[in-house]
Amino acid sequence: MKTIKSKKAMILYYVxxxxxxxxxxxxFISYFGKxxxxxxxxxxxxxxxxxxxxxxxxxxxxxxxxxxxAAAKTSYELALNGGYFGASECGQIKGLNIWSSKYVPDxxxxxxxxxxxxxxxxxxxxxxxxxxxxxxxxxxxSLVGTSKxxxxxxxxxxxxxxGSPDTIRYxxxxxxxxxxxxxxVIAELNDIKEFLQFANCNGRxxxxxxxxxxxxxxxxxxxxSPMFAEVQDYKSEIEIKSKKSTLIxxxxxxxxxxxxxxxAYSAE
Amino acid sequence: MDKLLKSRKAVxxxxxxxxxxxxxIFLMVFLFVGFAINNSEKAKxxxxxxxxxxxxxxxxxxxxxxxxxxxxxxxxxDLIYLAEDDKKYLPLLISTTEQYxxxxxxxxxxxxxxxxxxxxxxxxxxIPIGNRHCPAAHNILQSEVLLxxxxxxxxxxxxxxxxxx
Numbered sequence: 331m332k333t334i335k336s337k338k339a340m341i342l343y344y345v346x347x348x349x350x351x352x353x354x355x356x357x358f359i360s361y362f363g364k365x366x367x368x369x370x371x372x373x374x375x376x377x378x379x380x381x382x383x384x385x386x387x388x389x390x391x392x393x394x395x396x397x398x399x400a401a402a403k404t405s406y407e408l409a410l411n412g413g414y415f416g417a418s419e420c421g422q423i424k425g426l427n428i429w430s431s432k433y434v435p436d437x438x439x440x441x442x443x444x445x446x447x448x449x450x451x452x453x454x455x456x457x458x459x460x461x462x463x464x465x466x467x468x469x470x471x472s473l474v475g476t477s478k479x480x481x482x483x484x485x486x487x488x489x490x491x492x493g494s495p496d497t498i499r500y501x502x503x504x505x506x507x508x509x510x511x512x513x514x515v516i517a518e519l520n521d522i523k524e525f526l527q528f529a530n531c532n533g534r535x536x537x538x539x540x541x542x543x544x545x546x547x548x549x550x551x552x553x554x555s556p557m558f559a560e561v562q563d564y565k566s567e568i569e570i571k572s573k574k575s576t577l578i579x580x581x582x583x584x585x586x587x588x589x590x591x592x593x594a595y596s597a598e
Numbered sequence: 599m600d601k602l603l604k605s606r607k608a609v610x611x612x613x614x615x616x617x618x619x620x621x622x623i624f625l626m627v628f629l630f631v632g633f634a635i636n637n638s639e640k641a642k643x644x645x646x647x648x649x650x651x652x653x654x655x656x657x658x659x660x661x662x663x664x665x666x667x668x669x670x671x672x673x674x675x676d677l678i679y680l681a682e683d684d685k686k687y688l689p690l691l692i693s694t695t696e697q698y699x700x701x702x703x704x705x706x707x708x709x710x711x712x713x714x715x716x717x718x719x720x721x722x723x724x725i726p727i728g729n730r731h732c733p734a735a736h737n738i739l740q741s742e743v744l745l746x747x748x749x750x751x752x753x754x755x756x757x758x759x760x761x762x763x
Contacts (some may be wrong), residue, residue: 346623353630357637377649384656388743391660395675396746403748452748512671577676579748583683586672 382502390506393453393475397508400448401473403579404441405515405589407448412593413437413519415444423561426594429523431532433596437519442466445473464508471517473510514576515589521550522570522591537566537597564597648739651710655741655758658699658706662714663743663756667694674698675745682718682754691716692725699727711761718747718754732763 411427412418413435418427427435445466464475529544531537538560545556557569572588579585663675667690672680674694681687695714699707707728714725742757 346620349627350623353627353634356634357630359634377653380653381649384653384660387660388656391663391675391743392746394664398673398676399679399746399748452746576671582748584676584679584748585683586670586676586680 379502386502386504390504390508393506393508394510396452397449397473397475398510398577399579399584400445400452401510401513402577402584403448403452404445405513405576406578406580407444408437408441408515408519409589409591412591413440413522415440420596423565423594423596424567426567426592428565428594428596429526430596430598434523434526438468438516441468441516449475468513468516471511471513473513475508477505477507512576514572514574518554518572518589518591521553522593525550526595531595531597534597535563536560537564537595540597541566541568541595561594566595566597568593568595651739651760652741654706655712655739655760656743658702659741659743659756659758662695662698663745665698668697678716678718678721678745678754678756679748681716682721685720688721688723692723695725695727704729711763713759713761715757715759716754717757719752721754727758730763732761737762 408414412429414427414437415435418429418433418435420428420430420433422428429435446464449464463478465478466473466475468474525544525548528548529541531540531544534540538558541556541558545551545558553573555571555573557571559567559569561567568591570591572590575586575588577584577586578589663673663678665674666672667674667677670677674691677687677691677694681691699714708730710728711730711732712726712728713731714727716723716725739760740757742755744753744755747753
């Protein structure tokens with residue numbers, strides 16, 4: 331009381347002390363503390379939109395890669411199976427599916443059936459939402475997958491403040507379709523079908539000789555290396571190796587090499 | 599004030615010293631508060647710059663993974679898988695990566711030190727990209743993409759890391 335009534339100038343040290351404390355606190359908080367929510371500036375919402383679109387892009391890339399690997403696995407399995415999905419309806423010789431003038435596999439459809447299984451396996455648990463949701467089609471040398479139903483939604487929040495009711499949410503939706511280019515298996519199976527028609531060995535007991543002679547005259551022979559082996563009268567084993575490298579997924583490993591087609595031919 | 603200045607009375611040392619200390623302390627208070635305000639502004643600008651950089655890095659990463667490999671019917675993402683399964687593809691992956699990033703406009707990765715990192719079960723590789731490289735980089739900002747693995751039990755992580763020198 332005496333101090334307050336005094337007319338003499340003086341320094342109030344406790345005020346100075348509080349000021350020092352406040353300034354130090356401000357300094358340490360700003361220097362060592364986490365930066366305050368960066369979303370409180372002009373353009374924050376727009377940047378969040380870009381972020382969400384990039385998350386969607388990442389998902390699309392993930393789907394494209396999964397689809398490409400599934401296609402690599404499908405191509406390898408289909409070539410090894412002579413274009414069939416499982417065993418051929420007209421039987422097997424030495425474990426090889428038979429092609430004949432009556433039985434030619436619907437390899438395009440078999441590719442799509444096998445592809446759906448492989449795609450679900452590779453998408454795995456990360457994309458539970460996308461499993462079994464694709465409609466597949468082969469257009470020229472490309473495989474196109476379109477989503478059956480609704481699109482995938484990427485949610486992003488802006489103006490997020492702890493405990494604040496002012497949080498704004500928006501959704502960014504994309505159609506998770508994919509396209510795999512450079513598919514060779516369908517075109518190459520087409521070539522094999524074309525070759526067998528060109529050879530026209532139906533009813534010939536010496537099928538291997540017939541096929542070998544036809545091969546030498548076949549216009550597309552430069553693109554493949556063949557191997558024909560006699561199994562019995564009217565029946566031959568065929569192994570045709572392409573000369574064009576493609577992605578192959580076999581036994582859990584990815585390779586960049588040509589496909590080998592294995593089948594049996596019946597001239598009966 | 600005039601009276602004070604014209605006063606011929608000396609200021610005693612016991613009054614002068616606290617005055618100097620008080621002025622000094624208030625100066626310090628102003629400096630600290632000023633620095634704190636400046637620092638928080640800088641942090642805000644940095645965080646905006648970080649968002650901007652992260653967007654740029656993610657964009658570059660996605661474009662990189664989708665880019666074609668010269669003379670092969672492959673994308674760079676395919677090459678990463680091939681290198682993961684067979685080390686003979688690693689030199690091709692490194693040269694393709696260096697070639698890809700050096701073909702970008704000069705100012706693309708010029709401000710900080712950047713590196714591309716590929717981490718999988720069998721592959722672990724860091725490739726410097728951009729014009730500035732520093733061995734003791736710190737304060738790393740990362741943009742990453744996870745690629746599915748055909749082996750199902752893991753992912754391949756491809757990231758671009760930005761660091762201060």
